Amino acid sequence: MTTASKTATSRLPDVIGAEHVSSNATDLSAYAIDQKLPSVIVRPGSTEEVVEIVKYAATEKLALIASGARTKIGIGSPPARYDIALDMTRLNRIIAYDPGDLTLSVEAGVPLQKVAAALAVHRQFLPLAAPFFDRATVGGTIASGVDTPLRQFYGTARDYVLGMEFVSGEGVRSKSGGNVVKNVTGYDLHKLMIGSLGTLGVITRLNFKTFPMPAASRGFVATFETLDRAFKMRNCVAQSPLTPMTFDLLSPRVADIFSSQRAGQLTSSTMPAGVFSSGQWALAIGYSGKDNVLLRYEAELRRMAAESSAAAVIVLEDRDRAAAFAFKREFIPIALESSPAATIVKISVLSARLKDALSGAIKAAQLPWAAMARSLGVIFFALLPPDLSQASHRQLASTTDQILAAGGLLGANVTIPWCPSEWKSALKIWGPERHDLAQMQKVKKVFDPLCIFSPGRFMGGI
Amino acid sequence: MDSRLLQDLKKLLGSEAVLHEPEDLMLYEYDGSVEVARPNCVVFPRTKEHIVGLVEIANRHKTPIVGRGAGTGLSGGALARRGGILAIFSKMNRILEVDVENQRAIVQPGVVNADLSAAVAHTGLHFAPDPSSQKACTIGGNVSENSGGPHTLAYGVTTNHVLELEMVLPTGELIRIGSSALDSPGYDLPGLFVGSEGTLGLLTEITVKLTRLPESVKTLLAIFDTLDDTTETVVDITARGITPAACEMLDGYTLRAVEAYVHAGFPIDSAAVLLIDVDGVREGVESQAEEVAEICRAHHAREVRVAKDSRERDLLWKGRKNAFGAVGRLSTTYYVQDGVIPRTKLPATLRRITEISERYGFPIGNIFHAGDGNLHPLILFDARDERQLKRVIAAADEIIQFCIEMGGSITGEHGVGMEKDRLMPLLFSEADLDLMRGVRDAFNPTGLLNPEKIFPNKKGCGEIHIRPLPVAGVSVT
Numbered sequence: 001m002t003t004a005s006k007t008a009t010s011r012l013p014d015v016i017g018a019e020h021v022s023s024n025a026t027d028l029s030a031y032a033i034d035q036k037l038p039s040v041i042v043r044p045g046s047t048e049e050v051v052e053i054v055k056y057a058a059t060e061k062l063a064l065i066a067s068g069a070r071t072k073i074g075i076g077s078p079p080a081r082y083d084i085a086l087d088m089t090r091l092n093r094i095i096a097y098d099p100g101d102l103t104l105s106v107e108a109g110v111p112l113q114k115v116a117a118a119l120a121v122h123r124q125f126l127p128l129a130a131p132f133f134d135r136a137t138v139g140g141t142i143a144s145g146v147d148t149p150l151r152q153f154y155g156t157a158r159d160y161v162l163g164m165e166f167v168s169g170e171g172v173r174s175k176s177g178g179n180v181v182k183n184v185t186g187y188d189l190h191k192l193m194i195g196s197l198g199t200l201g202v203i204t205r206l207n208f209k210t211f212p213m214p215a216a217s218r219g220f221v222a223t224f225e226t227l228d229r230a231f232k233m234r235n236c237v238a239q240s241p242l243t244p245m246t247f248d249l250l251s252p253r254v255a256d257i258f259s260s261q262r263a264g265q266l267t268s269s270t271m272p273a274g275v276f277s278s279g280q281w282a283l284a285i286g287y288s289g290k291d292n293v294l295l296r297y298e299a300e301l302r303r304m305a306a307e308s309s310a311a312a313v314i315v316l317e318d319r320d321r322a323a324a325f326a327f328k329r330e331f332i333p334i335a336l337e338s339s340p341a342a343t344i345v346k347i348s349v350l351s352a353r354l355k356d357a358l359s360g361a362i363k364a365a366q367l368p369w370a371a372m373a374r375s376l377g378v379i380f381f382a383l384l385p386p387d388l389s390q391a392s393h394r395q396l397a398s399t400t401d402q403i404l405a406a407g408g409l410l411g412a413n414v415t416i417p418w419c420p421s422e423w424k425s426a427l428k429i430w431g432p433e434r435h436d437l438a439q440m441q442k443v444k445k446v447f448d449p450l451c452i453f454s455p456g457r458f459m460g461g462i
Numbered sequence: 463m464d465s466r467l468l469q470d471l472k473k474l475l476g477s478e479a480v481l482h483e484p485e486d487l488m489l490y491e492y493d494g495s496v497e498v499a500r501p502n503c504v505v506f507p508r509t510k511e512h513i514v515g516l517v518e519i520a521n522r523h524k525t526p527i528v529g530r531g532a533g534t535g536l537s538g539g540a541l542a543r544r545g546g547i548l549a550i551f552s553k554m555n556r557i558l559e560v561d562v563e564n565q566r567a568i569v570q571p572g573v574v575n576a577d578l579s580a581a582v583a584h585t586g587l588h589f590a591p592d593p594s595s596q597k598a599c600t601i602g603g604n605v606s607e608n609s610g611g612p613h614t615l616a617y618g619v620t621t622n623h624v625l626e627l628e629m630v631l632p633t634g635e636l637i638r639i640g641s642s643a644l645d646s647p648g649y650d651l652p653g654l655f656v657g658s659e660g661t662l663g664l665l666t667e668i669t670v671k672l673t674r675l676p677e678s679v680k681t682l683l684a685i686f687d688t689l690d691d692t693t694e695t696v697v698d699i700t701a702r703g704i705t706p707a708a709c710e711m712l713d714g715y716t717l718r719a720v721e722a723y724v725h726a727g728f729p730i731d732s733a734a735v736l737l738i739d740v741d742g743v744r745e746g747v748e749s750q751a752e753e754v755a756e757i758c759r760a761h762h763a764r765e766v767r768v769a770k771d772s773r774e775r776d777l778l779w780k781g782r783k784n785a786f787g788a789v790g791r792l793s794t795t796y797y798v799q800d801g802v803i804p805r806t807k808l809p810a811t812l813r814r815i816t817e818i819s820e821r822y823g824f825p826i827g828n829i830f831h832a833g834d835g836n837l838h839p840l841i842l843f844d845a846r847d848e849r850q851l852k853r854v855i856a857a858a859d860e861i862i863q864f865c866i867e868m869g870g871s872i873t874g875e876h877g878v879g880m881e882k883d884r885l886m887p888l889l890f891s892e893a894d895l896d897l898m899r900g901v902r903d904a905f906n907p908t909g910l911l912n913p914e915k916i917f918p919n920k921k922g923c924g925e926i927h928i929r930p931l932p933v934a935g936v937s938v939t
Contacts, residue, residue: 098804098806099701100697100700100701100804100805100806101700101804101805101806101807101835102700102703102805103804123703124703145645147645155618155622156645158621158622158650158653159618159622168897172893172896172897173891173893174891174893174894174897175890175891175894176894176898178802178870178871178889179804179869180802180803180804180835180869180870180871180874181802181805181834181835182610182614182619182802182831182834182835182836182874182875183802183871183873183874184607184608184610184619184657184873184874184875184876184877184878185871185872185873185878185882185886185889185890186878186886186889186890186894186895186898186916187654187657187658187898187901187902187916188608188621188653188654188656188657189654189897189898189901191621191650191653191654192649192650192651192653192654194650194653195649195650196649200649211703212702212703212704212705213703241674241676241677241743242743243742243743289743289745289746290745290746290749292745292746292748292749293743293745293746293749295745296743296744296745297743346645348641348643348644348645348646349643350561350563350564350566350642350643351563351564351565352561352563352564353564376644377643377644378644378645411641411642411643412643413641413643413644413645413646413647415647430647430648431647434647434648435637435638436637436638436639436640436648436651437648438637439637439639439651439905440648440649440651442904442905443649443651443654443901443904445904446897446900446901446904447897458648459647459648460648
């Protein structure tokens with residue numbers, strides 16, 4: 001932080017009141033991004049206050065990075081500048097919830113858990129079962145663009161966000177979409193906000209479609225000696241009429257990292273015994289419905305598992321099912337904590353090439369690794385170096401380069417959402433340069449012409 | 463018509479692909495809405511190089527250019543509001559690639575919606591968005607308008623099925639956005655471009671998801687004696703967390719027109735029916751159908767029929783999908799709206815529409831996507847009478863005003879186009895609209911591509927332009 005930035009930010013208490021502004025050194029360190037500290041933390045309590053702060057930042061040309069619980073703040077390039085940390089957690093109200101219409105409107109800083117609790121009263125939910133679930137906010141989850149195991153059935157946020165309100169880089173309060181389940185009025189600007197890492201606007205309010213909870217749910221886990229057998233079953237399920245809610249493949253090491261004490265803390269659950277076995281691939285499938293539907297799924301899955309030479313199968317109900325789901329949901333946080341230099345490579349690929357993409361990554365890996373692959377074509381490949389040494393860095397860089405090259409041949413999208421700050425600038429975290437980058441730059445210029453939002457954090461230096 | 467422009471167009475496309483005689487142009491001044499705008503010339507490009515060339519010519523001659531598929535649109539989106547070149551994509555209608563394993567297809571924008579589903583039917587896949595005009599409308603048009611349809615209740619609208627787009631920007635650049643693989647890194651540009659109503663680029667290739675056909679489908683026809691019972695049933699189905707694949711409502715007025723036209727066995731003496739599809743795995747469909755039937759009966763359904771076989775099912779759906787055409791037989795003209803309301807407000811809104819119909823003295827037929835609260839009131843009137851037209855617009859505005867008061871929106875799937883631009887300030891502030899205009903101008907800086915659509919003219923906003931109207935039933939809707 002520069003002296004100029006300090007002087008400029010010192011006037012922020014006049015903008016929103018001193019009690020919501022802090023420049024205390026301990027506080028600031030909690031808001032560091034890739035070791036860069038802000039000059040000040042501001043905690044607005046309303047959209048109006050966000051507008052005032054953004055206007056102030058625009059006038060003073062101060063770089064502003066909005067955050068919620070900061071669980072995923074590490075995603076993206078290191079910030080080029082960072083003056084104001086805009087903490088959105090005071091904007092934490094559920095503004096409107098119409099269970100009869102299955103629509104919901106919330107402020108950006110509302111915790112995922114608070115939303116889940118409010119919806120559960122009406123036996124509804126939001127399919128945002130995102131990692132860091134116990135702490136994350138809705139706004140941060142959307143802005144970071146993380147997916148969830150439930151995307152197999154419910155899609156990603158772009159499929160159920162109905163509208164948003166946000167503040168643009170010139171401090172203008174804007175909105176797009178609406179709060180009805182079907183709407184084509186105006187441009188869908190809110191879709192641009194999803195996964196934009198706060199580079200286009202400060203999201204202040206979000207509208208969602210909610211979903212009824214299924215009558216009952218089960219988990220089915222089949223374990224396999226080899227990747228080939230696991231894929232044999234995966235292909236059977238994918239080609240069947242079954243429409244599971246979740247459908248993920250977990251690599252042999254996942255059983256080990258799931259059994260750590262830290263994993264239990266991160267999921268607030270205990271993994272039931274005998275679900276995942278060390279050294280085995282596991283296919284974890286969630287399905288829902290009434291009794292006769294559940295029986296059909298179980299029968300078919302058991303048959304397919306047997307035909308694919310599964311080593312063991314287990315059907316999970318109630319608390320055990322919820323626990324296994326929580327571990328899957330928290331795969332990324334668990335992986336991140338299982339190595340001092342954990343790096344997550346995300347490989348999105350056409351579903352018929354999933355096995356090739358996964359095999360390619362395994363072949364490239366020069367370090368311990370664990371993987372979770374969503375059947376519809378997304379792999380989270382966690383590289384788990386033993387330390388932050390030069391040697392580990394070299395092995396990691398070489399591994400990710402090879403995965404990138406192999407992914408390119410398969411038409412995959414390869415990015416590195418998580419890696420140690422120290423290594424970030426040396427890794428191609430956004431993958432190869434994209435042909436549509438110029439169009440993204442046009443969008444950025446409209447939303448944030450002064451480049452005050454999260455400068456440098458997005459693809460191509462945006 | 464500028465002869466040098468005409469010369470350039472003919473040189474690019476061949477003279478047989480360029481129309482400019484008034485009697486030819488007349489055919490292209492309409493779409494499925496009541497809007498009218500005549501282009502200066504109509505062209506039929508065949509390749510993406512033609513599109514690049516057309517944009518170059520439009521820029522050189524500073525003349526507007528508008529893309530158009532089958533012209534079934536319902537908001538004037540593909541009309542040449544400022545004249546200029548109307549580029550019809552009907553000759554760019556090849557399915558370029560079908561990847562069954564990965565459930566993807568790459569199509570040219572002029573491919574007819576139903577043709578894609580028909581082409582892949584033998585693989586057990588289909589293209590899920592199913593606008594009622596699907597036998598005529600093009601996928602390029604669907605992408606531009608973000609079209610819906612009855613089955614979008616469960617399967618989502620067009621934007622949920624589009625992965626990658628290739629297009630020519632008004633600046634002449636040929637670009638690709640998104641990717642065939644999931645999670646294209648960076649901003650969700652396809653999310654912005656789908657539904658931008660042809661104001662940002664001219665599509666040349668579209669990569670869509672194909673969806674597996676369900677194992678089992680059941681079609682129910684629930685027959686009611688009052689409108690209130692019908693709408694309350696929809697409220698109850700929604701509130702109980704049942705998501706049918708489709709949940710359509712046809713009121714008695716439209717039913718009678720449809721039955722006379724299609725002979726699908728709709729009960730002509732009822733107040734309204736619900737046409738409901740439930741689908742999925744066999745076991746789930748059985749119990750869900752039973753559950754839906756019970757809810758209907760609890761709300762005094764006179765009868766709940768289940769289609770015996772696919773023939774009966776197809777006939778019921780044929781009735782639904784041809785309903786606008788059927789209503790066209792009752793009146794010289796209709797004005798159809800597309801407002802959306804929260805599902806809980808259906809009973810109140812239908813009552814208000816009935817009241818407005820009685821007060822203005824216009825019959826209003828209601829045939830719509832009840833399951834997602836997307837209304838389609840069809841106001842029947844005689845376009846030859848100028849006074850009627852004014853009153854129709856006043857009645858329609860009252861309906862839209864009510865939708866907005868209920869927390870709804872002005873269009874669920876038909877688009878804003880040139881029909882509803884004046885209504886945009888009812889939903890969006892000038893700041894909201896300015897940001898959207900900023901996005902448009904970033905991609906369409908000279909405004910030559912599909913000008914004066916979606917966003918109201920800053921000066922003229924709020925004015926209602928009186929136009930001559932087409933005769934109903936000219937388009938397949």
